[in-house]
Amino acid sequence: MMDTLRSLQFGIVVLIAISVVAVIGTIIPQGLSWEFYSERYPGAIAFLVQVFRFDNTYGSPLFLGLMGLFGLNLVLCTLHRFPGVWRAAFRPDREPEREQMTRMPIHHSVPDASLDEIEAAFSRSGLRLHRVGSNRLYGETGRLGHLGATVVHVSLLLLLAGGMVSLITGKRGHVVLHPGESTALAELPSGSKIPLGFTIQLDRFSVEYYEQHPDRPKSFTSSVTVTPLDGTPFTREIRVNHPLMLNGFTLYQSSFGVSNEQATASTLNDTARVEIRLKGAPPEMPPITISDMVENGVYPVPGFGDSIQVRLAELHRNFRMGESTGEANPAVKLDVLVRGETRWSVYAFQKFPGLNMPMHEDLVLVFTLTGFQSGEPRGENHAEIQYYTVLGAVRDRGIPLMWSGALLMTLGLFLSFYIRPRRLWALAEDGSVHIGARAKGETDSFRQFIERTIDSRHSSR
Amino acid sequence: MQQSLDVSLFYIAFVCYSISMLIHFLTFWKRGGRFATAGNMLLLAGFALQVAGLIIRGVHARFMPVTNMYESLNFFSAAIVLAYLIVERKFRNRVFGVFILPVVFLLMAFSSSPATSKEVVPLIPALQSQWLVWHVVLSFLGEAAFAVAFGASVMYLIRERASEVSFAARTFPDLATLDSVTYRAIAIGFPVFTLGALIFGAVWAKYAWGSYWTWDPKETWALITWIVYALFLHTRVVHGWKGRTTAWVSVIGFLATLFTLFGVNYLLSGLHSYA
Ligand code: HEM
Numbered sequence: 001m002m003d004t005l006r007s008l009q010f011g012i013v014v015l016i017a018i019s020v021v022a023v024i025g026t027i028i029p030q031g032l033s034w035e036f037y038s039e040r041y042p043g044a045i046a047f048l049v050q051v052f053r054f055d056n057t058y059g060s061p062l063f064l065g066l067m068g069l070f071g072l073n074l075v076l077c078t079l080h081r082f083p084g085v086w087r088a089a090f091r092p093d094r095e096p097e098r099e100q101m102t103r104m105p106i107h108h109s110v111p112d113a114s115l116d117e118i119e120a121a122f123s124r125s126g127l128r129l130h131r132v133g134s135n136r137l138y139g140e141t142g143r144l145g146h147l148g149a150t151v152v153h154v155s156l157l158l159l160l161a162g163g164m165v166s167l168i169t170g171k172r173g174h175v176v177l178h179p180g181e182s183t184a185l186a187e188l189p190s191g192s193k194i195p196l197g198f199t200i201q202l203d204r205f206s207v208e209y210y211e212q213h214p215d216r217p218k219s220f221t222s223s224v225t226v227t228p229l230d231g232t233p234f235t236r237e238i239r240v241n242h243p244l245m246l247n248g249f250t251l252y253q254s255s256f257g258v259s260n261e262q263a264t265a266s267t268l269n270d271t272a273r274v275e276i277r278l279k280g281a282p283p284e285m286p287p288i289t290i291s292d293m294v295e296n297g298v299y300p301v302p303g304f305g306d307s308i309q310v311r312l313a314e315l316h317r318n319f320r321m322g323e324s325t326g327e328a329n330p331a332v333k334l335d336v337l338v339r340g341e342t343r344w345s346v347y348a349f350q351k352f353p354g355l356n357m358p359m360h361e362d363l364v365l366v367f368t369l370t371g372f373q374s375g376e377p378r379g380e381n382h383a384e385i386q387y388y389t390v391l392g393a394v395r396d397r398g399i400p401l402m403w404s405g406a407l408l409m410t411l412g413l414f415l416s417f418y419i420r421p422r423r424l425w426a427l428a429e430d431g432s433v434h435i436g437a438r439a440k441g442e443t444d445s446f447r448q449f450i451e452r453t454i455d456s457r458h459s460s461r
Numbered sequence: 462m463q464q465s466l467d468v469s470l471f472y473i474a475f476v477c478y479s480i481s482m483l484i485h486f487l488t489f490w491k492r493g494g495r496f497a498t499a500g501n502m503l504l505l506a507g508f509a510l511q512v513a514g515l516i517i518r519g520v521h522a523r524f525m526p527v528t529n530m531y532e533s534l535n536f537f538s539a540a541i542v543l544a545y546l547i548v549e550r551k552f553r554n555r556v557f558g559v560f561i562l563p564v565v566f567l568l569m570a571f572s573s574s575p576a577t578s579k580e581v582v583p584l585i586p587a588l589q590s591q592w593l594v595w596h597v598v599l600s601f602l603g604e605a606a607f608a609v610a611f612g613a614s615v616m617y618l619i620r621e622r623a624s625e626v627s628f629a630a631r632t633f634p635d636l637a638t639l640d641s642v643t644y645r646a647i648a649i650g651f652p653v654f655t656l657g658a659l660i661f662g663a664v665w666a667k668y669a670w671g672s673y674w675t676w677d678p679k680e681t682w683a684l685i686t687w688i689v690y691a692l693f694l695h696t697r698v699v700h701g702w703k704g705r706t707t708a709w710v711s712v713i714g715f716l717a718t719l720f721t722l723f724g725v726n727y728l729l730s731g732l733h734s735y736a
C-alpha cells in the first residue's frame with residue numbers, strides 16, 4: 001500500500017484525475033442554482049453535478065481530496081527518494097570498480113596514456129578534478145542539478161499549503177467610500193464587517209478618459225489618507241494595478257459610483273427600455289426591460305434561475321463623464337448579484353450604446369438604453385459630479401507561502417534544466433587509462449566532449 | 462480604411478511564411494539547392510518583417526504589443542519561427558519545418574482573418590501593467606518551445622509507424638534524436654512557461670483583482686497545460702513509457718496550449734466561473 005502511495009505511477013494517475021476534474025470545472029458554469037443545472041442539463045448530468053458538487057468544482061470535496069492525495073503522494077515520494085538524491089549530489093562514490101565503469105553510459109579505454117595526461121587534458125573542461133589515491137582521478141560539475149527535482153517538489157508542497165491557508169483564512173470584501181468619508185472596516189458579502197487594522201479616508205476620486213476616446217476610461221484613481229494604528233498617516237493613490245497592501249490586506253480599485261445627479265424611477269416613463277442579456281444565457285430567453293423595474297428593485301436574469309440577478313442601482317438623467325458638454329447623457333447603473341451578493345456594477349449609456357463598463361472581462365452585459373426622457377438639461381450651476389469609490393478588500397494569510405513557493409519553484413526549475421550535473425572517473429591501470437562518465441539529460445553531448453578532449457590531449461601537452 | 466504600416470507588414474510576413482512553408486514541403490529532403498535556400502531566406506525575411514511590425518506597433522501604442530488577440534498571435538508566430546530557426550540551424554534538417562511551419566501558418570491565418578480586430582485601442586486600466594507584459598511574453602516564449610516539441614513528437618509518432626524503407630524513414634532524423642529534441646524543447650519551455658503563465662499571471666491578478674488565483678477558465682486551462690507538460694517530464698522517467706507515450710503527451714500538451722489560447726474565449730460560455 002505504502003509503495004503505491006509514494007510511487008510515481010500513482011502520482012501520475014492523481015495528476016491526470018486532477019486535470020480531468022479541472023476541465024469539467026471549465027465546461028460546467030460555476031456557482032449557479034440547482035434550478036439552473038436541472039433545467040440546462042439532462043437528468044444524469046444534473047445528478048452528477050449535484051453529487052460531485054461540480055457547481056463549485058474547485059471547492060468540492062472531490063477536487064480538494066485529489067489535491068490532498070497529490071500532496072501526500074509528493075511528500076512520501078520526496079521523503080523516500082531524498083537520501084538517494086542527497087547521496088547522488090554530495091556523496092558520490094569516487095572509486096567505482098573498473099567493471100562498474102564499463103557499465104556507465106559513457107566509457108572509454110585510452111591505451112598508452114597516463115593519468116597526468118588525462119588530468120591535463122580535462123584541466124580546462126570546467127570539471128572540478130580531484131586525484132583519488134595513486135591511480136584514480138575524479139571530476140564533477142553542476143552537482144546541485146541533482147537537487148532540482150526535489151526543490152521543485154518541495155516548492156509545490158509550499159504552494160499547496162499556501163493555497164490551503166488562502167482557502168481557509170481568505171477574506172474577500174469591499175470598502176465603499178464617499179469623498180471625505182473614512183473607515184477602519186471592510187464589509188464582507190455576508191454583510192458582516194472585519195477590521196482592516198488601519199483607517200482609510202477617501203480624499204478624492206477621479207476618473208480619467210483617453211483624449212481621443214472619450215468613452216474609454218484610462219484610469220480610476222482613489223486618493224486616500226491611510227492612518228495605521230501605530231504609525232504616522234500617509235497619503236497614497238490607489239489605481240487599478242496599483243493596490244494598497246497593508247497589514248495583510250490588499251485594497252484594490254474595484255469600481256466606482258456616482259452619488260448625485262440621479263433621477264427617480266417615478267420620473268421614468270414607459271418608453272425607456274434597457275434590454276439585459278448576459279453573454280452565455282440561452283438566446284431564447286426574453287430580455288428584461290427597464291420600464292418594469294423600480295429603482296433598487298432586484299430582478300432575476302432570464303436563463304440563470306434566481307442565482308443571477310440585476311439591481312437597478314441608479315438612474316441618471318444626465319451622467320457627467322469628465323468634462324462632457326452640457327447636453328443630457330442619460331445612463332443607468334446596474335449591480336449584478338450572484339447568489340445575492342453584489343459582484344459587479346455596470347453602467348449603460350443611452351448615447352454610447354456600445355459602451356458598458358463591465359468590471360470583469362468575462363461578464364459582458366449586452367444592453368442598450370433607449371427612449372429615456374431626460375427632461376430639460378440642467379442650468380449653468382450644475383454641481384461638480386460626486387463620485388464614490390468601491391475598493392476591493394482581500395486578506396489572504398497564504399501569500400507568504402505562495403511567494404516562497406513560487407521563488408523556490410523558479411530555483412528548482414533552474415537547477416533541474418539549466419544546471420547539467422556531469423561526472424567523470426578515470427582509473428590508470430597497466431599503462432592505459434579507463435574512463436567512465438555520466439551526465440544528466442545530455443549524455444550524447446558530454447560523450448562527444450570527452451572524445452574531443454581525449455583526442456586533443458596530445459596538443460595540450 | 463487606411464491600413465496602418467504594421468498591419469501591412471504582418472500581411473507580407475504571412476505571405477513569406479506561407480511560400481516558405483510550401484517550399485519546405487517540396488524540398489525538405491534535399492540538402493541545399495537554390496530553391497531550398499530561397500525558402501529559408503523567405504522565412505528569415507518574414508520573421509524580420511513581423512518583428513519590425515511588432516516594434517512599430519509597440520511604439521505606436523506606447524505599450525508592448527501583446528494586449529489583444531491580434532498582437533498576441535503575431536508575437537506567438539514570431540516566437541515559433543525563431544524557435545524553428547534555432548532548431549533548423551542546430552540539426553541542419555529542414556524537415557522540422559514541415560511540421561512546425563503549418564502551426565505558424567494557422568496562427569497567422571487566424572490573426573489575419575476578420576475574427577481579430579487590428580485596431581490599436583487604448584488600454585483599459587487592468588491591462589496597463591508590466592506584470593501583464595511579462596506574463597504574456599514569457600508564456601508565448603515557453604509555448605513556442607512547446608510548438609517545436611509538438612512538431613518533433615508528431616514526427617516521432619509518424620517515423621515510429623513508418624516502415625524502414627518508407628520515405629519518412631529516409632528523411633526524418635532517427636527516433637532517438639526526435640525524442641531528445643522533444644525533451645530538450647520542453648526542458649527549455651517548461652521553466653519559462655511556468656514563470657510566465659502561472660507565476661507572473663498570478664502576480665498580475667493579485668495586483669489587478671486582489672487575488673492571485675480565481676479558477677477562471679483561462680487560468681485553469683493554463684494550469685491543465687502545465688500539468689500535461691509536467692506529466693511529460695514524469696512519463697519519461699517511468700521505464701518503458703519513454704518514446705511513444707511521451708510523444709503523445711507532448712502532442713496533447715500542445716493541443717491544451719492551443720485550447721487555452723482559443724478555445725476558452727470562443728467555445729466556453731461567457732458566464733462560467735463565479736463560485
Ligand atoms: C505538477 C507536479 C510536479 C512537477 C511540476 C514536478 C516537477 C519535476 C521536475 C521539473 C523534475 C525534473 C525532470 C527532469 O529533470 O527532466 C521532476 C522529476 C521527478 N519527479 Fe516530479 N514533479 C511533479 C509531481 C511529481 C509527483 C506527484 C511525483 C510523485 C512521485 C514526482 C516524482 C518525480 C520523480 C521520481 C522524478 C525523477 C527524479 C529525477 O529525474 O531526478 N513528481 N519532477
